[in-house]
Amino acid sequence: MIPRTLRSALNRLFALKRLWLIYYLSGLVFAAVVALPATSIVSSYAGKTLAAERLSGFMDINLLVELFHYRGSALGALFPLFMMITLGFWLLMLFFSGGTLKLMAGDHPYRPREFWDACGRYFGRFLRILLWSLPLLALLFLLPALADLVKKLFWGNDPGDNITYWSGLIKMGLRYLALMIWALFFDYTRILAVQKNEKRTRRLALATLQFAGHHFGRIFTLALLLACIGLLGLLIYNPVAGLLHAPSAVIIALLFLWQQLYMFFRAGLRLLTHGSQMKLSQGLLRDY
């Protein structure tokens, strides 16, 4: 079922190429709002120096240190902007997800009106779902505390540094697991909201818990598979990016293209996630 789901989601992704572009460009524009002023601060401090020239190779630690020391206040002023952009981008993605899920649920090509209409229609509901999911997230975040409990049970109040180190790694893994489960809950509640056109959040939440509980194996397998695709992308990206460090204009342009290609891939992966989850839930609900 999972391969069939992925295949069908991939078909939708390629049918909705314009959507893919919208996702990618949104990230690029939001990032540019932060990155360009930051670059301008560096440029005003060191633009006409050899230190800036050296930036065409590796990062210059001396420049970085001096930049924070001598232009700390200017860089600090960027922080609120960065926070606002982050929040804005997250909300935008939430906004887009309504339209995306709606388009993914169908089998027709991209229709702008349908997309924007669904974006607006579901945004309020999704925001409520997000707020309702936060207690679940808090609950799931107790999961890492289990590692502390086990540590205390076996090693008392004074565990060795080796125990603390390994339990720290396990806790980190559990935190990821908690986030993953929460993300699954959040994703599938939104999917059910679109599929069932249900407005009451409590009902949706219960339906999702029921659905997820019943099909947890498949849902989780799909999530892991998507994670593996993401990891594979990273494994391909990293070594090539590592090679593109020479200070020549051509190599810098190639690096930029490669970075953007990777971000384009991630935008596609985000859409693939939405699409495959929608297709999976459609299939499962049909069988169910």
Added chain:
Amino acid sequence: MAFPRTACCMLFLAGSLLILKTGAGQPVLFPEPKSPRIANYDIDVRLDAAARLLHGHEILRWRNTADHAVEELQFHLYLNGFRNNRSTFMRESGGRHRGESLSKEGWGYIEIDSLTSAAGEEWLSRTDFIQPDDGNTEDKTVLRLLLPRSLPPGETITLRLAFTAKLPEPPMARTGIKKEFVMAGQWFPKIGVYENGAWNCHQFHANSEFYADFGVYNVNITVPRDYIVGATGLCYATTDNPDSTITHRFHAEDVHDFAWTASPDFIVLNGQSQDVEIRALIQKDHASMGARYLKAAEIAVAWFQDQYGDYPYPNLTVVDPRRGAAGAGGMEYPTLITAWGAYGMPEGIRALEMVIMHEFGHNYWYHLVASNEFEEAWLDEGINTFSEMQILADTYGEAGSMVDFRGIRISDTQMQRMSYISEPGLDPILQPAWKYYSGGNYASMSYNKPGLMLLTLQNWLGRETMNRILRTWFERWQFKHPRSTDFVAVVNEVSGQNFDWFFDQALHSTAVLDYSVSLITSKKENKGRGFDYFSADSAAAALPADTLASADAGADADSLRKDTEADSGESALDDQHEDKKEAGKKEEEKALYHSTVHVRRLGEFIFPVELQMIFADGDTVTEKWDGKARWHKFSVTRPSRLLSATIDPENKILLDVQLTNNSRTLESSSRGINKLTARLLFWTQFFLDMPAFFNLFTAFSPNM
């Protein structure tokens, strides 16, 4: 909380007998004394781990090396720094030292239970606490004994002391106890240094280390039988006692301090580096890191011996402090150093190695060359920081000497600069350790700035000369108490140059060093105009033939229009006429550029600098400037445009607080800024995208 007097006396007598009994059989390390052996101690100490107490008996033999009689003796009682919140140490530190603070009941102290002369005269009543540094009457870290009769020059006085010491918990400022782990530093009554007709015996301060005279130590340490012990010197015997304790007998010659550690949880790793045996006492839970501790110590011993001279002792003990006892870490004692527990730290981050190499270095610059750390901390910490940068660079390569992890490479020198530039002009290097603006500034002025100062000097003189300087310093001043002036004298002597101007600024002043290239221009030389530069067309008839030729050659131009184009820096090529193009090219080749570079001294520190100018044809011109004026203008006329100018192009002057402004280019570096933009854009995109993927792969970050 004084130990009962009678019990003290009985323990004291028993202890004295024990020392006498075991006095024989001690090994002789150095047939000829290497030091003056002014302060010699026989100590018998028993650990009561549950109560955090040390019960000790000490016989001190102190020789008056002054040329006059001494009327009083002064002792350090360092542990009284932890006695209450009103000691000078606690007031200065605010109760926190290197991030550690005492537990609620963790106060420490040292009490003298009895003090008698060799003949048994009771002298405790002749003592009082003094506060030579700050007059804080609640500070009890310096004890004065008024002698009933003066001690003539050359005479030795013998004192018998019984004392009880409570170690702070957890360890703080290099000493203390945490559960079963004991790190006993500054744990016994220690006599000050009598020099220049006065006692040099400072109170215990938050920002200072120690100063003492050399001597011979015989120390018997009694601990529970399952405890493993490490200490200054050599353990030459152990005795099992009927009360399930064991006594370890240590002997150390020509040292000026004695520290020891004990724990049942140590794993012992043995190693060898050249002629030095290394014993690493590693915590059980750090066992998998043990090899790194040992390896770092082996590298350190070999490197220091090769660079500076012989480490005369046969052994070195490396102590790995217990978890929760970080306050005991990163400290040096004669032949014993404490490391830093860093379980799980990746090998590319060399903090663990750095601490061991640094602490071993102190055996050269604090121990053998016994400078006064209260008053001239840089002579130890600064020289040692310089050595630390060298050994790390030699061992791991300069670029990633401190961090070489996941593509990030940071050198130790860069780390030192990072700390130094944060507040470079508040204090001079040379001042008593407790008088700095803050603990951070003490560190900056005692470690970072002197380290960078010496590296700057090395870059000036060359490594070979610098090595000769430090070798001479080490050979001439080991087992002595040199001052900063002695160091400067060695530098001047070995280098054959007078560096007083440099040290006057670097050591005694708060002057900050910052040179910059503030402006560069490069313009095509204007064609000559006016009376001496008539064009051929207009003046050929009016001027003699030889003048015309010279004017042609000099002016290199024949029309006002072309002059104007040249002034604006634009090319004079005319695309429509090939012949004019050719002529223009030729003219371009012959054109001269007048380039200027303005350099400025932004700080008060004066240092001669080099200026390197790079031209478009690849030529490089280097000029020198004595750096004395506030600014200086360099002018050059060459057949090529100036591309960039750099002060100190080889980054020799590491005291310069701003390296970025050392260079200036005629045009902005679009490549560098473009790459930075691409990077920042990508990082931000990646960060913004993260929350959508609370999946496993977000744990792996992309290569930036």
